[in-house]
Amino acid sequence: MSDYSLNLPQTDFPMKANSAVREVEIQKRWDAEDVYAKAMKKRESSEKFVLHDGPPYLSSSKIHIGTALNKVLKDIVCKYKNQKGFYSPYVPGYDSHGLPIENAALKDVKGGRHSITPVELRKRCREFALSNLKGQEANFRRLGVWGDWEHPYITLDQKFEAAQIRVFGQMATKGFLYKGLKSVSWCPTCETALAEAEVEYADHKSHSIYVKFEVAPQSRAKLPKFIKDGDQVNFVIWTTTPWTLPANLGVALHPDFNYHFLKTKDHGVLVVSEGLKEAFLSTTGVGDVELLGEALGKELELIETKHPFIDRTSLVVLGGHVTNETGTGVVHTAPGHGPEDFELGAKYKLGVVSPVDERGIFTEEAGQFKGQFYEKANQPILDHLTELNKLLHHSTYSHSYPHCWRCKKPLIFRATEQWFASVDGFRKDALKAIDSVQWIPESGRNRIFNMVENRSDWCISRQRAWGVPIPVFYCEKCNKHLMTAESIEKVATAFEKYGSDSWWEKSPEELIGDVKCECGHGEFRKETDIMDVWFDSGTTWHGVLDMRKEQLKGAPCELYLEGSDQHRGWFQSSLLTSVAVSGKAPYKTVLTHGFVVDETGRKMSKSMGNVVEPDEVIKQYGADVLRLWVASVNYTDDIPIGKNMLAQLAEVYRKLRNTARYLLGNLSDFNPKTDRVAYEKLSPIDQFVLHRLSSLVKEVTEDFDRFEFFKYYQLLQNFCVVDLSSFYFDIAKDRLYTEAKNSESRRAVQTVLEEVLLTLVRIIAPVAPHLADDIWQHLPEAIKKFEATEESVLLTDFPVAQARFVDENLSQLFESLIDVRETVNKALEQARADKKIGKSTEAQVLIAVENAELRKKVESLGADLPGFFITSQATVQAEVNGKAAGNRLSEVKENGLTVVVFNAEGTKCARCWKFKTEVGTIKENPELCSSCLEALKES
């Protein structure tokens, strides 16, 4: 019976994505046809929108999901901006120096870092980093990220190193760099100083000890009068780091605290603060005590005590940092091993003892503990204290403690000579610059502002080999350092030509020529420290943006887009160097995203087994589904991902795909040149869909401009599902399939479908470029020829919301009609549930509308009414009257609306499947309805 020809959809566009194969093919075509370059060429004279890539670190060849998210976000922005008419290049970068790479490269070096030359070590580091680059690049490209992959920036490039040296030079010339002895965070495992940004707090179990410091005989006269001659007086300090005791030089009290002198049976007189006395007594259990008297901290200043086990005095000093929260109110002070101690020590000229070397091993200075790793020395020190009867109590104490963010081991403080960038010197400008930047989300402003406001100077020295050297020389005679604009420029020139290896390969003379020190001497040695790797990436605004000015127009650029941890990392290091040199921020807008967590909100970790690997997602679902995930989440907070979400995203992807397939299939015979129907001639529902389309374009444009992709995602999905698939597509099928091929009614639908398709495909392109381009390649030839001549959708312009499609009245009309349609659906469903009908064309509906205005609206559909409900007949009345007394299949009343369902009148037409009364009465063909007959004649 179904021999009658219908206009069914025709397309080669496959329903199944087969992403694993198809996406790769598409990418190959992009590469082969150089689509990125063509897009850039197309916009070469347009306004620039530069997103500057924060360089991922090259310690691994495989990216994790957070990096994938970051790159995709960037790619969405760049692709969108390009479509919007900007010249928006993407130059990917890589961060290639630094400790983790050096440590990794050292893994298979027998004998460790000291067994090979720096140049040899650096060669291994370079090879390791560059091999990882290849892996990461492949990962990024598989995500569909486009960019100038042939010309990435790498911080180990000679030109980049030279630029970095020049930034250093400018900062030096401005007096923002100095060498100073300070207490810095030190990682004994990595054997280097660390900057604040590299410190991370984690729980740690420490010792908790109370140690007696006996007042020295020469100071007994300074003790309060209530102390009798025979009393041995001890200040009791509390510390969690026994190993710092060999470095002890002082005992700090709070000037305004009250200190109690407690006479004990076994320990002489003990001095602790009043506020901590009770806690102290109960913790240590020293037994009954007699309060001899009390004194303020400031009354005890400069009393000398005896170091518990070293022949040395330890001075009582006063410090505001002493608190009454834990311990004894008497603070063990080791200027060599604590920042506050260091400052206090400087104030009192205590000197500095730092008997721990760069590996955390005790030196000669530590006497009997020499040669031991600091942590290992805790126990012997405790034993020694016990032996000497200086230890009052010992237990453990859990607290958070600074750790190295690279190797995760506990840090120590070491007072050493380091190079610093004087943040104090340009803090005000930095804060001002922060306020000139747009931070998204806004909270980012406060986050970085507070950090910069309170941070101390930036320690840029690292005692390692894999990095850019600090370009300073020291006079062999007077030891004064040489750091002039000229000397630094000479180093920069040398690096530009030979790379930074030349620092190790060449002599000072070869590097800077014949230069004399102020003292007249002409022989120099080179600084051995290299720069903090954050200094490398912190200067990309110069090494990349400025150095590729023609392409990237120089700093500041429009956008930095990184994870929110970069407030203390790259955003800050970039800001500091840029402000120091130019007084400006290197970026106009900073956009941040949170961290990826699993579906239950937990951090991803190997041990929990909840890690989502990007390549596995791609293997199973394809890059576009992963990209769709990126677009679907509000990345301001933590970003969840997991099996459920991906499965759902795959469904949404499928919906997009099938929407496109319907559009493509039903446009197979449409020639825009000849078949298009003028807007005025479209039926109301057609016009309404165009209205919806134009609001979609308007809204998603706003969403893209605000980087709120999750709103775009919701809108896009809703449009495809609600406006198209279940509404317009469903209703339009009748016109598309059964009307004469060239009828105006059918061409009208196709006119709308074409507009929708060409708009949708371009809206999808930034987020799901493979899908969009796949659609593009499958466009019907006539459309390709006249409306879609670009070889890739990525070369098109983003759609513009068409004002001529906007019709608010029509929109309101259809809102009401859709409400009515929902009620009709309920009534039909009831009849269906009662097995009275199957498909809705087996029914006719009677709609009684009380409200005259609404009734008029429904009536306005006229002959389109049955089609609107996909029934065979539909009538509108003011109330259910006698005429409808037939066999009621169901009835639904709601909102002043009564819908009654009857069996459709007439007989089913064999072609269009609608029930018509004339079917069977037409002699020419009793199987068909009149319109089908006509349609057949016309075609």
Place this chain on the structure above:
RNA sequence: UGUCGCAUAGCUCAAUUAGCAGAGCACUUGCCUGAUAAGCGAGAGGUGGAGGUGCAAUUCCUUCUGUGGCAACCA
């Protein structure tokens, strides 16, 4: 520990000034077999907990819990 932010259906997101808490997906269920490893309909399902102020609270207040940032976590 302090401080700031966040918390809406199983999931991803909405909800003007306090005014009946909405979508899509998933789920359940029915239909269709001319988008077919498709499509359509219907249904169920929710404001983290406990208080408070309002006629009325997702919205304002207090508190707790969870989560994230920052600061300190000390010696």
